[in-house]
Amino acid sequence: MYDANVDLASLPRRTQALLLVAVAAAVLFLIGRAEDIYWLRMITKPIPVLAMAFWLVTLPEKGRFQWAVIVGLIFSAAGDILLEASPGTFIFGLVAFLLGHIAYIVAFTQDSRQLFLGRAALAYGFGVVIFTVLYLVGDLGEMTIPVLLYVIVICTMLWRAASRVDAPGVAAQTARLGLWGALLFTFSDSLLAVNMFALTIPYAGYVVIITYWMAQSDIALSAGWQRQS
Numbered sequence: 001m002y003d004a005n006v007d008l009a010s011l012p013r014r015t016q017a018l019l020l021v022a023v024a025a026a027v028l029f030l031i032g033r034a035e036d037i038y039w040l041r042m043i044t045k046p047i048p049v050l051a052m053a054f055w056l057v058t059l060p061e062k063g064r065f066q067w068a069v070i071v072g073l074i075f076s077a078a079g080d081i082l083l084e085a086s087p088g089t090f091i092f093g094l095v096a097f098l099l100g101h102i103a104y105i106v107a108f109t110q111d112s113r114q115l116f117l118g119r120a121a122l123a124y125g126f127g128v129v130i131f132t133v134l135y136l137v138g139d140l141g142e143m144t145i146p147v148l149l150y151v152i153v154i155c156t157m158l159w160r161a162a163s164r165v166d167a168p169g170v171a172a173q174t175a176r177l178g179l180w181g182a183l184l185f186t187f188s189d190s191l192l193a194v195n196m197f198a199l200t201i202p203y204a205g206y207v208v209i210i211t212y213w214m215a216q217s218d219i220a221l222s223a224g225w226q227r228q229s
Contacts, residue, residue, distance in 0.1 A: 022051040046077035052220040069223040072103035108160035112167035119162040127155035138198030174225035181218030188212040
């Protein structure tokens with residue numbers, strides 16, 4: 001799971017098993033979503049992310065970077081359950097994901113604390129755009145402040161992921177994977193927010209969950225690569 005071009009048959013058996021479990025759970029969740037099977041969605045939705053967390057836990061020589069990502073994945077799995085459970089638990093799911101992003105910020109600042117102000121401007125600039133769209137076009141209501149806080153945190157996560165690219169002492173592969181994960185996560189959450197609060201987008205739910213799983217995979221792989229550096 002360290003190389004995107006690696007033959008799956010060459011992976012350790014434990015990694016192959018976790019990959020199989022994650023993919024099977026993802027497929028079953030998509031079926032549960034398409035057929036509106038509540039219990040199937042609830043059981044399967046957190047499994048892919050938990051499989052990624054377990055994979056990292058089994059790796060030797062873990063440091064603060066890896067443990068922070070593991071914590072982020074666990075908070076994300078909790079958020080998966082809470083968002084899926086009912087509209088009444090949405091705010092708790094939002095808090096769980098916010099804590100997950102904070103954990104990723106902690107991870108991404110372990111090996112690079114350079115400011116890269118231009119990258120910060122791009123990340124927060126996107127946040128301003130997306131929040132403005134949600135505020136002016138959408139109907140945030142009492143969710144205005146929670147959504148604003150969430151936008152600030154995820155943009156900070158994106159900035160810190162971008163700040164690892166070309167930073168001294170940070171391997172190119174782990175930096176690129178972390179950045180792709182952060183970009184996909186930002187896209188996924190932005191699409192979710194626009195679809196929920198502003199505009200109805202066909203098949204948005206499927207795009208959101210697939211890009212979310214891709215994002216989490218990249219972040220987990222970034223942590224796996226980082227231990228090799």
